[in-house]
Amino acid sequence: MKPRLLILLNRLSIGGPASNTLPLAAALQNQFEVLLVAGNPLPDEQSALYLLDKYKGFQTIIVPEIKRAVQPIQDVRTYKKILQIIRDFKPQVVHTHGAKPGFLGRLAAAKCKVPVIVHTYHGHVFKSYFSSFVSGMIIRTERMLAKKSHLLIAINEQLQKELIHDFKIADESKVLLNRLGIDADIFKDEEDILRKKFRSEFNISDDVVVVAIVGRLVKIKQHHFFMDVADTLIKKEDCKKRYCFFIVGDGEEYARLEEKSESLGHRILKKNCRAVGEFDVAFTSWRKDIDCVMAGIDILLMTSLNEGTPVAILEAMAAAKPIVSTPVGGIPELIKTADCGFISNEKNEMVKQIELLAASNQLREEKGVHGRKFVKAHLTIERQSDELSQYYFKVLREPKKQRINKL
DSSP: OOOEEEEEEEEOBTTSTHHHHHHHHHHHTTTSEEEEEEEOOOTTSOBOTTHHHHSOSSEEEEOTTOOSSOOHHHHHHHHHHHHHHHHHHOOSEEEEESHHHHHHHHHHHHHTTOSEEEEEESSOOSSSSSOHHHHHHHHHHHHHHHTTOSEEEESSHHHHHIIIIISOSSOTTTEEEOOOOBOGGGGOOTTOHHHHHHHHHTTOOTTSEEEEEESOOSGGGOHHHHHHHHHHHHTOTTOOSOEEEEEEBOSTTHHHHHHHHHHTTOOEEOTTOOOOSOOSEEEEEOOSOHHHHHHHOSEEEEOOSSOSOOHHHHHHHHTTOOEEEOSOTTHHHHHHHHTOEEEOSSHHHHHHHHHHHHHOHHHHHHHHHHHHHHHHHHOBHHHHHHHHHHHHHHHHTSOHHHHHHTO
């Protein structure tokens, strides 16, 4: 009989960990009986429930009470619900993803004396999100939760280093590396069918260079910085290329970004509007057809202040698209190792990097091919699943006393 694995996820929403965790849950079924427990998307997010039609076989329970905000009374109710699910399912492994599931799920799993408790950090909020006081409270809470975890998973080397050395969440024996994986074949477009479909939808000719950012419209992603880069390129007098900038995603910053774009004099395509004539900046809201989006663009531009390893980066690599990004989280590690783009923190340098890529089809293709080859060789879902399974089984095989000593 297969051991039982309970995966607890914050939200089934597009653009978050769900796009990696669901295919991972499907792959882990080879060695585990899997139950996925997840919350609903936020109001400004789009549901990823449709992915359950694609990645099948495991059980799913939706717990609407899982909320992002701290709500003490609601959180106690959610904790009790998770506690009951664990008692009913009797998992050998509980693996949590996201801050709230990581808090409530690990407490409940420890209460139920689950043999193996694992938490994945897809990033962290220890800096750039909150005041130093709040950040300090979060760090102390995570150190306490680490003592209730057998393993902590970092999705890139930079994050692993920060968890161990910078924020001292746990020592290196407990913090292991498990890079995200992706199904690269989804993004294969050898006949340019998806590319033509996307560009036809927006009436974009082949000679226009499409630059996109993908993700939630929140301050930490620095879409205003993206807009500044876009504005410089749109208004360059000596520009030999016409650019079109896509903001894919939605969130609390939408109205401010639209207002800023209008104030800069851009021709805007607003979300949920049909493309009629030329435009400079397009707001698309969330898109389920991310394979089509990645096929249709020419360059992915990421401007975040803080990241783990954004799935959008892996998707661009799988679609053989070059990347220009700020040097945060695991992005520099990926771009440098795969040689699939450029990194910079400075607007004018980013502009030059985009111009360099825009001027040369050959350079864009070379960087794109490098990224796709790297993903297929090193960042598959199968590799991620196999590695994670080995971690689970290693702890499961340890004597009970040794497992207890890890806590």
